[in-house]
Amino acid sequence: MSKKLTIYFTSDTHGYLYPNNFHDKNPHSMGVFAMRFPKDGNTLIIDGGDTIQGSPLVYYCRTERVPLPVARALNDRGYDYVTLGNHDFNLGPERLADYLRELRAECLCANVTDGQNRLKIAPFAIRVLENGLRVGLIGIVTDWVNRWEKPENLIGLRITDPLEAARKEAEKLRGRVDVLVGIYHGGMEKDLATGRRLSDTDENIACRLCEELPFDLLLTGHQHIAFAGGEWAGTWIVQTPANAEQYIRVEMDEKGKFRSELMTVPDHAALRPEEEKLYADLNDWLDRPVGHLSRALWPRPHLEMAMEGSGIADFFNRVQLHASGAEISCAALANSVRGFAEEVTVRDVVASYVYSNTLVVLEVTGAILKQALEQCASFFQVGEDGTIRVSAPFLEPKEAYYNYDYFAGMEYTFDLRRPVGDRVTEMRRKGGTILPEEKLTLCMCDYRATGSGDFDMYLGCPRVREIQTDISELILDELRAFSLIEIPEGHPIRVIRP
Numbered sequence: 001m002s003k004k005l006t007i008y009f010t011s012d013t014h015g016y017l018y019p020n021n022f023h024d025k026n027p028h029s030m031g032v033f034a035m036r037f038p039k040d041g042n043t044l045i046i047d048g049g050d051t052i053q054g055s056p057l058v059y060y061c062r063t064e065r066v067p068l069p070v071a072r073a074l075n076d077r078g079y080d081y082v083t084l085g086n087h088d089f090n091l092g093p094e095r096l097a098d099y100l101r102e103l104r105a106e107c108l109c110a111n112v113t114d115g116q117n118r119l120k121i122a123p124f125a126i127r128v129l130e131n132g133l134r135v136g137l138i139g140i141v142t143d144w145v146n147r148w149e150k151p152e153n154l155i156g157l158r159i160t161d162p163l164e165a166a167r168k169e170a171e172k173l174r175g176r177v178d179v180l181v182g183i184y185h186g187g188m189e190k191d192l193a194t195g196r197r198l199s200d201t202d203e204n205i206a207c208r209l210c211e212e213l214p215f216d217l218l219l220t221g222h223q224h225i226a227f228a229g230g231e232w233a234g235t236w237i238v239q240t241p242a243n244a245e246q247y248i249r250v251e252m253d254e255k256g257k258f259r260s261e262l263m264t265v266p267d268h269a270a271l272r273p274e275e276e277k278l279y280a281d282l283n284d285w286l287d288r289p290v291g292h293l294s295r296a297l298w299p300r301p302h303l304e305m306a307m308e309g310s311g312i313a314d315f316f317n318r319v320q321l322h323a324s325g326a327e328i329s330c331a332a333l334a335n336s337v338r339g340f341a342e343e344v345t346v347r348d349v350v351a352s353y354v355y356s357n358t359l360v361v362l363e364v365t366g367a368i369l370k371q372a373l374e375q376c377a378s379f380f381q382v383g384e385d386g387t388i389r390v391s392a393p394f395l396e397p398k399e400a401y402y403n404y405d406y407f408a409g410m411e412y413t414f415d416l417r418r419p420v421g422d423r424v425t426e427m428r429r430k431g432g433t434i435l436p437e438e439k440l441t442l443c444m445c446d447y448r449a450t451g452s453g454d455f456d457m458y459l460g461c462p463r464v465r466e467i468q469t470d471i472s473e474l475i476l477d478e479l480r481a482f483s484l485i486e487i488p489e490g491h492p493i494r495v496i497r498p
Contacts, residue, residue, distance in 0.1 A: 003133040005179060005252040008037040008045045011221030012085065013244040014054025017073050018279055019267050021243065022056040023338045023351050025283060030245045032073045033269035039078050041130025045105075047074065048221035048240070049085025049141060049185035052099050055243070056350040059472065060282050062091065069278065071102035079105040081125060083139030084112060085185040085221065090356045092153045093118050108139030108183060111165035116156040124169045126177055136177030138169045142186040142222060144203045147450045150358070150468075162186065163205060163212065170213050179252065182215040187223030187239065188397060192230045198397040210235035217250065217258060223398045229260035236260070286347035291479025294486045298339040302401045303390055305333070306379055309491020310406055312339060312352060316471070317408030319478045323467055326361045326443035328409035328429070330372070332402045332453075349475050357445035359467035359474070362458060367436040370424050371457040372405070377414045377423035379404045386498040388416065393454070403453035405444075408492055410434065415496040425496075445471060 010032070019031040037045050052058060052070050061068040074082070082105050088096055097118040100107050110123035127135045140162035146154070166182065173180060187204035190197055198204075206220045210233040217236050220227075224242035229250070231237070236258035238248045250260040271279065297311040305313070316331035338351035364372075381391035394400050413426035427434040434440070441464055451459045467474070479485070 003129070003131040003178070004042055004254060005129065005133055005135065006043040007181070007217070007219075007250040008043070009048065009219050009238060009240065009248045009250060010035070010046075010244065011048030011185070011219070011240045012050040012224055012242040013047070014050055014087070014242060015052060015058035015068070015070060016055045016243040017057060017069065019265070019269050021336075021351075022286060022347065023336075027267040029265050029267045030243060031265060031269060032070075032077070032244050033271060033275065034266045035077060035244070035247060037077055042133070044081065044127065044135065045077065045079045046137075046181075046183055046219060047079055047082040047105070048183055048219055049083045050087045050221065050242075051082070051085065052096070053087040053090045053356055054354065056286060056347070057282060059350050060285055063473075064285065066278070066281075068099070069275065071099050075102075075104045079103075080127070081105055081137055081139070081183065082107050083183040083185055084109045084121070084141050086142060086145045086148060087356070089145055089149050089153050089157075093155065093157060108137055109141055110138055110169045111140050111143060111160045111162045113158045113160075114156055115158065118156070123165070124173060126173070133179065134177045136173040136180045137183060138166050138173075138180070139183040140166050140185070142203055142205075144452075148447060148452060150446065163209060166209065166213055170215075174214075179216050179256070180214055182209060182213070182218040184209060184218055185221050187220055187225065188227075188232075188237065190232075191397075192232050192237065204397070206237060207232050210237065216256070217252070219248075219250075225398050226262055228262045229258065286345060286350070288346050289343050290346055290349065290476055291344045291482065292484045293340055293342050293344060294484060296340060296342050297487065299333070299337045302333070302335075302404070303388070306404050307388070307495045307497075309493045311487060311491075312337060313406035314408060314491060315340070315485075315487065316353065316475070317406065319475050320359060320443045320471070321409060322478060323469075323474045324359050324361050324441075324443040324465070326409070326441040326464075328369070328407060328440055329443040330405040330407045330448070331445070332405050332448070335399050335401050344479055346476070349479070350472055353472045353475055355445070355447070355471070357447055357471050358469060359443055359471060360446050360449035361441050361443045361464040361466070362449060362461040363464050364440055364442045364458070364461050365436065366427065366434040366438040366440070368457050368461060369434065369440065369442065370427060370436070372455055373407070373412055373414075373424045373427065374421055375454055375457075376405050377416075378420045380414070380416050380495075382416050382498055388497065400453070405448070406491075406493070411492050411494070413494045413496065417496065417498050426494075
């Protein structure tokens with residue numbers, strides 16, 4: 001092989017177009033608008049999915065019925081191919097179809113089929129570069145979309161096993177291409193340095209894809225890991241962090257060897273007049289006051305909040321209890337949370353509850369509740385010297401603080417002197433102990449109700465009701481309904497330390 005290839009790769013940009021994270025108005029090194037990719041006939045620009053959900057910009061465009069400029073941003077930067085991410089399904093097939101129709105890049109996703117022919121997708125592509133190199137590309141997405149997504153957002157869609165779908169397409173490309181590239185919205189289930197398994201599920205199967213399929217290069221996402229590049233089973237693997245904070249440049253030399261590097265995004269962008277106006281309108285909307293709290297609620301380090309309780313999580317639970325009528329509620333905090341000033345703005349809300357989640361009420365027993373609390377108590381790792389830190393499953397292969405839940409409507413105690421799996425020593429409600437056979441209604445986000453985050457104990461629990469309104473909208477409604485919301489002192493959790 002005597003022909004070179006350059007690829008610029010982004011993934012999990014989540015609608016972050018501007019060089020700003022919307023927690024404040026300060027410039028940050030991020031944003032698709034700030035990216036520029038030098039391009040010639042031997043260069044491909046590729047995105048790995050999760051592009052149209054996640055940022056305050058996306059929320060603003062959806063609620064204010066403003067056109068979302070994501071496709072135009074990718075068009076302007078010359079993207080050639082994209083695949084679908086799990087969050088791209090969050091807004092339903094019609095909005096996804098609108099995005100793909102506007103997008104000039106070809107969408108490749110071999111394990112997604114649309115029985116109603118709304119989505120402009122293909123399983124693979126063959127691109128012959130200017131130098132004559134034949135590049136085959138196959139796109140796939142984790143099939144855990146079936147587990148996470150609302151059924152109404154998957155009507156007419158079929159999402160199958162990504163490995164088998166990619167295997168089928170790779171066979172079609174055998175002998176027809178010089179280089180085979182996989183675009184996988186999923187991550188790595190093993191530590192590439194040690195081979196240690198990081199996950200026992202099939203949510204992320206990048207290593208297995210490399211072991212079983214003839215990919216030369218696998219572009220991965222979903223886990224939000226900044227991974228400049230490494231080899232597994234003869235395949236070169238890369239992954240970008242989230243929110244358009246970095247992108248990756250991959251180069252293949254004349255001998256077919258890959259090297260890659262993470263690239264820094266500038267903290268400024270040359271914007272079109274309409275992009276400048278959208279940014280100004282968005283910031284005016286974000287800074288609009290919507291309510292008042294008796295005191296500000298600011299985040300602290302996640303370990304500290306998990307041990308001592310969080311006023312932000314307690315407020316989320318208050319909203320969920322009011323909206324659902326459930327007896328108990330649980331809520332998690334994103335990895336990055338802005339928090340709330342006393343005079344709450346829209347910015348506070350959409351930068352503190354960042355997910356496009358709705359509510360589900362399950363009927364659980366006291367025994368199920370204890371299992372869920374034991375999973376939360378596994379968040380804490382106690383060293384031989386008594387030092388407490390966050391346990392590895394919440395940090396590897398990526399930070400997952402959002403898999404620690406805070407509960408309300410009950411009081412509970414973790415005793416960290418006890419072994420994992422037997423740390424919950426007290427569960428009380430209305431002055432009495434919650435018994436194993438007792439039935440209760442428990443409200444949570446729809447993501448958690450699928451068992452995600454190692455909460456499989458919820459699978460099979462009867463669904464009492466569903467509230468099909470985004471939780472962020474419920475928070476805004478709660479703030480507008482009261483002239484002043486009193487924030488009590490204290491939290492429902494007590495943690496006994498060694």
